[in-house]
Amino acid sequence: MPIVVQKYGGSSLADAASIKRVARRITEAKKAGNDVCVAVSAMGDSTDELLDLANEVSPQPPPREMDMLLTAGERISMSLVAMAIADLGYTVRSFTGSQAGVITDSTHGKARIIDVTPGRVTDALEKGHIVIVAGFQGVSQDTKEITTLGRGGTDTTAVALAAALGADVCEIYTDVDGVFTADPRIVPAARKINRISNEEMLELAASGSKVLHLRSVEYARRFAIPIHVRSSFSAKEGTIVTDAPVPTTTAGDTVEAPIIAGVAHDRSEAKITVVGVPDHPGKAAEIFQTCADAEINIDMIVQNVSATDTGLTDISFTCPKTDGQTGVHALKKVQESVGFGSIQYDDQIGKLSLVGAGMRSHPGVSATFFKALADTGVNIEMISTSEIRISVVTRADLLDDAVRAVHTAFGLDSADGEAVVYGGSGR
Amino acid sequence: MPIVVQKYGGSSLADAASIKRVARRITEAKKAGNDVCVAVSAMGDSTDELLDLANEVSPQPPPREMDMLLTAGERISMSLVAMAIADLGYTVRSFTGSQAGVITDSTHGKARIIDVTPGRVTDALEKGHIVIVAGFQGVSQDTKEITTLGRGGTDTTAVALAAALGADVCEIYTDVDGVFTADPRIVPAARKINRISNEEMLELAASGSKVLHLRSVEYARRFAIPIHVRSSFSAKEGTIVTDAPVPTTTAGDTVEAPIIAGVAHDRSEAKITVVGVPDHPGKAAEIFQTCADAEINIDMIVQNVSATDTGLTDISFTCPKTDGQTGVHALKKVQESVGFGSIQYDDQIGKLSLVGAGMRSHPGVSATFFKALADTGVNIEMISTSEIRISVVTRADLLDDAVRAVHTAFGLDSADGEAVVYGGSGR
Known part of the structure; x- marks a missing residue:
């Protein structure tokens, strides 16, 4: 029997009525002849309420x-979903992350899944039960302590279960219709992407797109699990994330993949600048080792050219705002030993990223990109690139304008719909 | 180092401020030189809120x-209490019932503790941590499923941990000052009992006193764990439940135990009458086997003398109201095979119980008891006795008057304070 893994987020499980709606949706997949395993997040804002209490x-x-x-x-949402399913006449078992065999490392608050040993899940599925698993959580391999995977971790739970169970697809149900070319709240003309590669989805997720948890995409790529991102509020097809060959059309043509997949933005980072670093080999290593020891996730790094007459240089990097103060604190402790002058902290930045596998073979993308930003009067503070991504840091208050300008410049707005062709060379 | 086990109920953990207060209380016990292990209930009304959601x-x-x-x-309350303790500068570990080794049978909703294997608790205590354990819950021995012990089960968790850890005392913190001679909400003149035997406490708990969970007292008696019931809102000494010899006073006299420990009442039961049961051997057994199979907890049983001309008799019994409909339903299924006439269900009853180990050696107790009820105009519908208890069933609306009358008749009111001496013979 085919195995389907589904995931429902908190916004799909806000109250008893939503839970019953989700239960009907789950039983439809079972009725259609699948073994069904579902990972659920906490109800609505309940995680925030627990954080407030803490x-x-x-x-x-x-x-x-x-x-x-x-x-x-x-635990609360999984048992309620199970009750609603039982009420529809199906047999069902809920399991915590630990019971479902989600084994992680010991990093509380942002643990990584090491292994999934889904014996109890498999047993229950074989007995014909629908299985509900608590997302976002696991148990540490060494210490048997309960861990959580960080915000959005239920996506990763779902994909990891899909891989461990050999599922045909992992359906991620959310409150939007799929992955869009940009955040529709900022770019009303954003289009739903029907199909996207893992590589592009990874770059989008890493660049601030919140539809899928970054680690879930990494996991899906590693185990070749197709993800279907779709709305829990409609029956529409959503976005398929897969590296499988693009299917041919009924006319026998292969569908041409667009050059640009989308524009992501991120307002969650801060910039730390270490001013007056002695321009000797090893100094940057000391700084980033300090950050690593403090478990700071570094994103972009820029080092300015050393001013020849001072022998000093400035190093800037971005990291999650939530890690910012920890980073500043950790660096101040090593100020004397590293020998830098001062630290500047700036949390009023925004990051914009253009992502597309087509960049590799289409020169001129960066020229169009920077021209769009320049025409909008957006000043660029940092630049970083990968093979299929260009990211820039701007002032936070200009970010929305920048996203709209770039989205339009690359022909992503739904009104015109055609991809732009570039004639220039290089980026 | 002496080990103290404490238990805090939901009313002592209603909000963040209460949790911090409880945390201070816990750390005082640690500061006083004890190893401290604490069982906690869910916060305030949160269990009822979860039931409503379900x-x-x-x-x-x-x-x-x-x-x-x-x-x-x-799980929520234990982690919050642990956080509040950590905030006071102590190291602390919280454990679920399963993690703490609370092994139960598989009866969901009212599981019984079979064993406690507190390896993780002991390790944590040995490392100097304060340990917080989720009350009310365990894990089943056979199926490794999560179970709950039923309402009030956290008392039993605490006593079971105290027994497993070899604790010197189990302190049950609640919102009243201890065990009273009657419910102070009904009898304002009720007095706090300073010391009571396990046997008497068992009878009081079984008769409707809600201060201690019945099974916790059974457990404490079996393992000879002294229980100290006291208020979490004051530093006053509460009630010691123990079978240890009564201590001598400073003058060398032993304290005379009072004849009557207290008056308990219970409004949670219903009466089922099986009408027209063939008066043959084995019929009562069939009826109560049916109830046992349906997991109905039977309390009082009365069988009237058979009317000689019909060959039929009536059997009445009481059980928790929550089991009532299940009982009626189960009995209706065997109506034909047992051959009885009909079933009557009555949930407007109240039960009053007089408890005291002194009854054994003091004749005349029952005469005083029934006279007090008669003088108050209370009609008696069922009577049941043990060696140290007399219970009667009355109309629910007369129960409060009956409790007050009996409390006064036995000199338990705090105003006069002296125990009554009986001259009669027999009960």
Whole structure:
């Protein structure tokens, strides 16, 4: 029997009525002849409510206890979904992450899945039960402590279960119709993407697109699990994330993939500039080792050319705002030993990223990109590129204008719909 | 180092401020030089809120899923209490019932503790941590499913942990000052009992006193764990439940135990009468086997003398109202095979119980008891006795008057304070 893994996020599970709606949707997949395993997030805003409670009790709760607390959220939603399914006449079993065999490392709050040993899930599926698994959580391999995977972790739970169960597809149900060429709240003309490669989806997710959790895409790519991102509020086809060959049309033509997949933005990062770093080999390594020891996730890094007369240079990098103060604090401790002058902290930045596998073979993308930004009067503070992505840091308050300008410049607006062809050379 | 086990109920953990207060109380016990292990209930009304959610989703949720849902409540409170303790500068570990080694049978919703294997708790205590355990829950021995112990089960968790850890005392913190001679809401003159035997406490708990969970007292008696019932809102000494010899006073006299420990009442039962049962051997057994198969907890049983001309008799019994409809339903199924006439169901009854180990050696107790009820105009519908208890069933609306009358008749009111001496013979 084909196995389908589904995932429902908190916005699809806001109250009893939503839970019953999701239950009907789940039973439809079962009725259609599939074995069905479902990963669920906590209901609506319940994770935020638990966080608020924690903050009322303690300004800096121990991460282990925070994970104990937060995992209650999925426990509640999974059992309620199971009850609603039972009420429709199906047999069902709910399992916590630990019971479902989601084994992680020991990093509380942002644990990584090491392995999935889904014995109890498989047994239940073989007995014909629908299985509901608490997303976002697991149990650490060494210490048997309860861990959480970080915000959005339920996507990764779903994909990891799909891989471990040998599922045909992992359906990620959300409150939007799929992955868009840009955030429709900022770019009303954004279009739904029907099909996107893992590589492009990875870059979009890493660049601030919140539809899929970054690690879920990495996991899906590694195990070649197709992800179908779709709305839990409609029956429409959503976005398929897969590296499988593009299917041919009924006329026998292959569909040409567009050059640009989409424009992502991210307002969650801050910029730290280490000013007056001695321009010797090894100094940058000392700085980033300090950040690594403090478990700061570094994103973009820029080092300016050393001013020849001072022997000093400035190093800027971006990291999640939530890690910002930790980073500043950790760096101040090594100020004397590294020998830099000062630290600047700036959390009023925005990041814009243009993503598309077609960039590789189409020169002129960066010229169009920078011209669009220049025409909109957006000043660029940092630039970083990958083979299929260009990212820039701007002032936060100009970010929305920048996203719209770039989206239009690359012909992504739904009104015209045609991809732009470039004649220039290089980026 | 002496080990103290404490238990805090939901009313002591209603909000963040209460949780911080409880945390301070816990750390005081640690500061005083004890190893401290604490069992906690869910916050305030949160269990009822989860039950409401479940009922919104399904009228008859699977018991397994109900246990999954409800155990989220203690998970939340235990981690918040742990956070508040960490905030006071102590190291702390919270454990679910399963993690703490609370092994139960598989009866979801009212599981019994079979064993406690507190390896993780002991390790944590040995490392100097304060340990917080989720009350009310465990894991089944055979199926490794999450179970709950039923309302009030956290008392039993605490006592079971105290026994497994070899604790010196199990302190049950609640919102009243201890065990009273009657419910102070009904009898304002009720007095706090300073010391009571396990046997008396068992009878009081079985008769409707809600201060301690019945099974926790059974457990404490079996393992000779002294229970100290006291208020989490004051530093006053509460009630010691123990079978240890009564201590001598400083003057060398032993304290005379009072004849009557207290008056309990219970409004949670219903009466089922099986009318027209053939008066043959084995018929009562058939009826109560049916109830046992349906897992109905039978309390009082009365069989009237058979009317000689019909060969039929009536059998009445009481059971929890929550089991009532299940009982009626189960009995209707065997109506033909047992051959009885009809079933009457009455949930407007109240039960009053007088409890005291002194009854054994003091004749005349029952005469005083029934006279007090008669003088108050209370009609008696059923009577049941043990060696140290007399219970009667009355109309529910007369129960409060009956409790007050009996409390006064036995000199339990705090105003006069002296125990009554009986001259009569027999009960």
